[in-house]
Ligand code: ADP
């Protein structure tokens with residue numbers, strides 16, 4: 001039921017995407033410490049390595065993943081090698097989830113949303129979903145989109161930004177439901193691009209010491225596809241598949257910014273959702289687990305309870321910067337992604 005150029009049928013595909021150095025960074029003296037081998041291996045050179053000071057520290061770290069994209073790989077390619085493999089499953093009624101993980105500035109929003117000229121995974125997925133639905137003439141599909149933000153453990157409707165602090169409910173048929181969220185019925189993918197960009201403007205963005213525009217919110221696009229047989233008047237099989245695509249908040253540590261008060265609380269909450277997500281993935285990956293997956297620990301993991309593990313497939317795209325100044329963040333990101341590999 002799954003296709004695309006996905007390496008395996010494993011429930012979790014972990015990819016790493018390296019962005020190019022910005023001209024501004026080159027001008028500021030940044031240099032790349034990251035290279036990609038054979039689209040599978042990431043090599044990171046420690047810019048602070050000193051054999052005399054630290055003989056036990058290694059100069060180079062290597063990590064292997066299902067897929068590694070170097071700085072020249074474009075949006076369509078990233079989509080085709082990763083999320084494209086989930087689309088048929090969603091049309092068949094399976095849930096799936098996609099995450100962009102990484103520090104602020106590493107390329108998460110570029111990967112997920114992209115720009116109008118160079119659309120990312122969200123838009124490429126929708127285009128593909130619509131074109132495949134048109135192929136299946138005999139079945140009738142209903143597509144609805146919801147776009148929300150999780151910020152400080154509160155859910156805000158990005159398509160109706162006056163709706164804040166929406167509550168989560170578990171429905172026996174539909175799974176996790178965000179009460180009162182806009183369910184946008186789109187007939188084609190074309191109208192969606194602009195809709196998402198408009199929604200993104202409503203994301204909460206706070207200035208912090210580490211970054212002028214650091215995104216401390218998670219953005220979640222959920223696409224629900226209901227399929228019913230178009231033949232006769234029999235209300236027979238209805239299959240529902242849900243695809244959740246998440247542009248996660250920056251993974252940089254709260255300790256790195258000189259946060260106080262409000263920001264500190266945000267930092268704690270961001271870490272809570274990222275930490276909870278990591279813990280759920282680790283628990284699901286542990287084949288000998290006693291059965292407990294801590295979905296209840298954060299809003300993000302509660303929302304995605306019906307889309308992680310079980311029959312659900314997951315794609316994680318870890319985004320990294322090549323800059324030597326981001327060495328620590330890059331290593332942290334690769335370690336987080338590495339934990340997900342066993343799922
Ligand atoms: P994040 O969402 O992780 O904070 P962004 O996606 O906003 O980071 O990326 C920061 C900047 O780098 C943006 O201007 C974006 O266009 C650029 N960028 C990120 N990834 C790439 C890439 N693979 N190729 C070209 N530009 C990129």
Ligand code: MG
Nearest residue numbers: 108109110215
């Ligand atoms: Mg972003």
